[in-house]
Every structure is written in C-alpha cells, then in structure tokens.
Amino acid sequence: MSQREMLHNVSRETPGWTPIAEEAERAARVLHPDRHRMPRPTHRRVLTVANQKGGVGKTTSTVNIAAALAMHGVRAMVIDLDPQGNASTALGVEHRLGTPSVYEALLGEIRLADAAVRSTASPDLLCVPATIDLAGAEIELVSMVARENRLKQALYDGSLAELGVDYVFVDCPPSLGLLTVNALVAASEVLIPIQCEYYALEGLGQLLSNIDLVRSHLNTALHVSTILLTMYDGRTKLADQVTNEVRGHFGPTVLRTVIPRSVKVSEAPGYSQTVLAYDPGSRGAMSYVDAAREIAERGARMDVPIDQDGR
Template sequence: MSIGWTPIAEEAERAARLRHPDRHSMPKPAHRRILTVANQKGGVGKTTSTVNIAAALAMHGLRVLVVDLDPQGNASTALGVEHRAGTPSIYEALLGEIGIVEATAVSTASDNLLCVPATIDLAGAEIELVSMVARESRLRQALSDEVLDELAVDYVLIDCPPSLGLLTVNALVAAAEVLIPIQCEYYALEGLGQLLSNIDLVRSHLNTALHVSTILLTMYDGRTKLADQVTSEVRQHFGGTVLRTVIPRSVKVSEAPGYSQTVLAYDPGSRGAMSYVDAAREIAQYGSRMGGPETNGA
C-alpha cells in the first residue's frame, strides 16, 4: 500500500539523493572553468554560494578548487580548512613566496574539494601589491595551467571580498567567467552597474576572455511580492545568463558556516541544500556544452 506524499517523505527523498551523489553525477566541463564570484555589495550570499556550489560539484564527481580571496576567510571556515595566521595561504601565493599547490588544503566537505585559504594577513595585501610588477595579474600567474593540471581540477571558484579593490581585480584577471549573486531584495541592483563597468574595463585592458556567464538569484522569499518583482527584473535584464534555480532564504543556509560546514553537509535534505545542488547542476550542464577556451568571451 502506498503511503503517498508527505513533507517528511519529500525531505527524506531529497536527502537520499544528496547522500548518494554517485547515482546523479554531473558532467565534466568541455575544458577547465575558472569562475570569479563577485559582487561588491555585502550580504548577497557570495561566499555562501561559492562554497555550496563548489561542494555540490565536488560531491557529484567533479574536482573543484576554491580560492578564498576574502581576508575574513569565511569560505575557508565553511570548508573546514585551517586559516589561522601562519597557515600557508593565498597571501603568500600572491606575493610569490610559495606556490598554490603548497597552500592548497583538502576540505572536510569532500575529497574532491580543495581550498586555498585566506588568513588575516591578506588584509594588508592590497597595499603590498600596489608597488609590485604586474600587480593585477599576480593571481593569474599563481593559477597557471601547469599548477591547475597538477591539482587536476575541473573547476576553480574564486571568492572575492565585498569591494572592487586590487584583490577583486586580480580575481577578474585570473578568470574567464564571472558569477554574480544577486539577492531578491530592495536595492538588489544597486551598485551592479559599477561592477559591470569594472568587468568591462578589465576585459578591455587586462583579460579579453572575461565575461559574465552566470547570475544566481539568492535569498528568495516567495511570500513577498518584492522577491518576484526583483526576479522578473533581473531575468528581463540579463536573460539566459540567469540560472533557472533560485536560492531560497533559509535559516539552515545561514546556520551552516557556524559549524564549519556547507549547508549540504549540515542539512542535506533542506530546500537550501537542494537548491544549491540544482544550481550546480545547471552550471555543470552549461560547462559540458561549452566550446574550447578560445570561445570564452565571444
């Protein structure tokens, strides 16, 4: 006799799908993808989206490197990676003191998920980089093809600080793609013009391959008319760049970093966890259809 649908049964089924990802593997990209996750506004779900999309890709068969470029080190915390002062980190790699491989640690979330942590030392990096040769390209040099081949990664996700300073410029120069999280709230598009303008400047002068490939709507609250208005406005403005999946406002998503976990590990059956899996699947499916590197930014 069939018991039928219940909310508990639905959540159990979602959790089972997440705990047995081998049955739902995601396709490898046609070529390695490097995405910078950027938005100079704070509180839009940038770091949360970086770590949870990375974890979802890694849990479903892909090898992912997260580069934590935010001095607060929140991505490192969520991925369970040590980032106390003195830990080999992205700071030393940017200054050329060590290589990326030496600074890379394996996340507690998955053996397929690697992280280059950020320590508090990174807070002074913008000042130190100013006087350096090719200061905007330090991260690109550190993330060379040879290094990424050695790490054997399919995806690199770079988590930026909530600013448009030299660290974010380094992230934009190092990547071919930009992923912009936009929250479904009032003033959602405020400041976005400045970010897009900076992306255009970087593309014109430093990285012709750079383009906005992905926009992710976050903090969606279906109970409000405002969320639907923002969603409609963003989709109208950016078209197919916007993922179909939206990330709901969720207590579980907010709680997970406090336990040094992604929401996929903290509560795999939650709507937030499954939404990030769906978003990652969209990103992976797009990646599998992409042409060679020469088509980036076309």
Template sequence: MSVSFNVSDVPRETPASAPEWTPIAEEAARAARVLHPERYRMPRPLHRRVLTVANQKGGVGKTTSTVNIAAALAMHGVRTLVIDLDPQGNASTALGVEHRIGTPSVYELLLGEMDLREAAVPSTASPQLLCVPATIDLAGAEIELVSMVARENRLKQALSPEALTELDVDYVFIDCPPSLGLLTVNALVAASEVLIPIQCEYYALEGLGQLLSNIDLVRSHLNTSLHVSTILLTMYDGRTKLADQVTQEVRGHFGDTVLRTVIPRSVKVSEAPGYSQTVLAYDPGSRGAMSYVDAAREIAERGAGRVEAP
C-alpha cells in the same frame, strides 16, 4: 523548478499503475540527489572553468554560494578548487580549512612565496574539494601589491594552466571580498567567467551597474576573455511581491545568463558556517541544500555543453 532535474533519473511505475507525478515526489527525488551523491554524478566540463564570484555589496550570499556550489560539484564527482580571496576567511571556515595566522595561504600565493600545490589543502566537505585559505595577512596585501610589477596579474600567474593541471581540477571558484579593490581586480584578471549572486531585494540591484562597468574595464584592458556567464538569485522569499519583482527584472535584463534555480532564504544555510560546514553537510535534506545542488548541476550541465550556455 530547476532545469537540472530529470524525471528519467527516478524509477517510475508503468503508466497503468503509476501514481501522479506530484510536487512531493519531485522534492523526494531532489533530496535523493543530495543524500546519495554517488548515484547522481555531475558531468565534467568540456574545458576547465575558472569563475570569479563577485559582488561589491556585502550580504548577498557570495561566500555561501561559492562554498555550497563548490561542495555540491565535488560531492557529485567533479574535482573543484576554491580560492578564498576575502581577508575575513569565511569560505575557509565553511570548508573546514585551517586559516590561522602562519597558515600557508593565498597571501603567500599572491606574493610569489609559495606555489599553488603548496597552498591548496583538502576540505573536510569532500575529498574532491581543495581550498586555498585566506588569513588575516591578506588584509594588508592590497597595500603591498600596489608597488609590485604586474600587480593585477599576480593571481593569474599563480593559477597558471600548468599549476591547475597538476592539481587536476575541473572547476576553480574565486571568492572575492565585498569591494572593487585590487584583490577583486586580480580575481577578475585570473578568471574567464564571472558568477554574480544577486539578493532578491531592491538594494541588491544598486551598485550592480558599477560592478558591470568594472568588469567591462577589466575586459577592455586586462582580460579580453572575461564575461559574465552566470547570475544566481539568492535569499528568495516567495511570500513577498518584491522578491518576484526583482526576479522578473533580473531575468528580463540578463536573460539566460540567470540560472533557473533560485536559492531560497533559509535558516539552515545561515546556521551551517557556525559549525564550519556547508549546508550540504549540516542539513543535506533542507531546501537550501537541495537548491544549491540544483544550481551546481545546472552550472555543470552548461559546462558540459548539455544546456546551451549564454
């Protein structure tokens, strides 16, 4: 059950005639949040939040979590920006944003050839959601950045407070490539928070220590405000003991940093990118869509100070 759910949001009968509050009723209320987002607006944060979504292991749900959480926030009234920093451009695809060669993209943003307002375009997922797409040009960006002055700060300079204020965004999510190269370092320097998706399988825990060490290095030398604020457990399969063991181990080690919402393994979540959609648009009533809405609401509640953040 997600901490974001509040039974007071759903009309209930008087105690004398009210039926028992069942799991089915609760699922129906969660579905209503997805199907009628205008009725269940999420709170805006006390301050603008910039989160880098990072994990050097591929296939853990990093891009999927980025686009679906961003879309959920935007659909529920929170203006959001996604920076696609992965040369594969999967986030751009899921958000319905053009990213063919020649399209204004994050590549030009990093090289200083374009400002944020020129590069950010509306997503088909929501009028409140903007995206800076990634083209294949980004694949060579790391080589070009090596010789540049302040190469680790290129994205931070592009995402200046003035530029973000001009776009009037509350949340910025930076989707990183599955590596710990210069692009990921730029993302870590540009953000104040890190969101780490962790797949509920044993191999997902391998390499996590290296990621945390790199975050510590960036915090020590390049960005003193950086911290891991959020960990999201993804691809949870309740039929396996391993999923429960990984969940318990992660919660035992990271405590309240781990969101209470867990993203289940879902065919619908996997199918949605094939239609250039988020799962919220592809199948809003699915368990995957409802779980991402719950995760987004939990993040929003923390950002608004309604739930004590770690």
C-alpha cells in the same frame, strides 16, 4: 517560467507523480550523490564570484556550489580571496596566522599548489585558504610590477594541471579593490550572486562597468557567464519583481534555480560546514545542488577552451 514550474510540468506527465515524490527525488540527489553524478566540463573552468555588496550570499554560494560539484564526481577548488576567511571556515580548512595561504601565493613566495588543502566537505574539494595577512595585501601589491596579474601568474604556473581540478571558484571580498581586480584578471568567467531585494540591484551597474574595464584593458576573455538569485522569499512581491527584472535583463545568463532564504544555510558556517553537510535534506541544500547541476550541465556543453591556458 520558474524552474519549479518547469519541473512540475515535466513531473506531472509521469505516472504516479505527487509533490511529495518530487521533493523526495530532489532529496535523494543530495543524500545519494554517487547515484546522481554531474558531468565534468569540456575544459577547466575558472569562475570569479563577485559582488561588491556584502550579505548577498557570495561566499555561501561559492562554498556550497563547489561542495555540491565535488560530492557529485567533479573535482573543484575554492580560492579564498577575502581577508575575512569565511570560505575557509565553511570548508573546514585551517587559516590561522602562519598557515600557507593565497597571500604567499600572490607575493610569489610559494606555489598555489602548495597552499591548497583538502576540505572536510569532500575529498574532491580543495581550498586555498585566506589568512589575516591578506588584509594588507592590497597595500603591498600597489608597488609591485603587474600587480593586477599576481593571481593569474599563481594560477597558471602549472598548479591547476598538477591539482587536476575541473572547476576553480575565486571568492572575492565585498569591494572592487585590487584583490577583486586580480580575481577578474585571473578568470574567464564571472558568477554574480544577486539578493532578491531592491538594494541588491544598486551598485550592480558599477560592478558590470568594472568588468567591462577589465575586459577592455586586462582580460579580453572575461565575461559574465552566470547569475544566481539568492535569499528568495516567495512570500513577498518584491522578490518576484526583482527576479523578473533580472531575468528580463540578463536572460539565460540567470540560472533557473533560485536559492531560498533558509535558516539552515545561515547556521551551517557556524559549525564550519557547508549546508550540504549540515542539513543535506534542507531546501537550501537541495537548491544549491540544483544550481551546481545547472552549472555543470552548461560546462559539459561548452565546446571551446574557457581556461586561459587552453587546458
């Protein structure tokens, strides 16, 4: 049963329920976040957002979920590990050449806390930007000692405690190179966005194999905790087939919320904004708030340390 069907079943038991009333309630959660605060996690969560296929909504999902959490009372941080710097752009953070960034933090030249800046999306949302320097980082990291652990060392030098964040999202490049490996070693959880199209499933096996390799040799705490279905088009049978296949294989790991195809979601980065800021009443914005709430509610139920430094 889809999330929308579940909501309808619950809502219809409420006197005076109408579809318009239900949509109005969803919009109110976006437009009035102070009245609909999300729970903080039992422990700090570090999630790597990974998928080597481009165009699946990875960066879009990263920034909008982080922004939704921050708007609803949860302190979040995005680490932009993609040399293209799209997450930095969407969060309204400066990432010109020479800006203190994740590149210098990986090389150990600055602390991660010194590169983190506040996003224009929310006072409770921080971003560690990526500059064009990051494009050459994989080559530079090859000759370094413990090259797969550079981001982990940067994260756990006390920066996270100093910044006081509840959630850290690491936005990876669309590849399975050394930067992505660093992100997988540094995190305890993986969030995989999957586009509701056939080709999006190709290569997923390779990603899961790489995650298993990292778990076996570099990070035993790593696991796929969240799968998010994106770019859902209810007019096509294929979207439903992909959705059913993914849910059937991964079960409760898949969020109930599905992100629909939305022009507003695509337009927002062009204005250096998240869709929550660009058009908070849109279906895309409301869906990302619903997805963030699911993630927050799962985090509030966790009763074991999930951050590698045990905080």
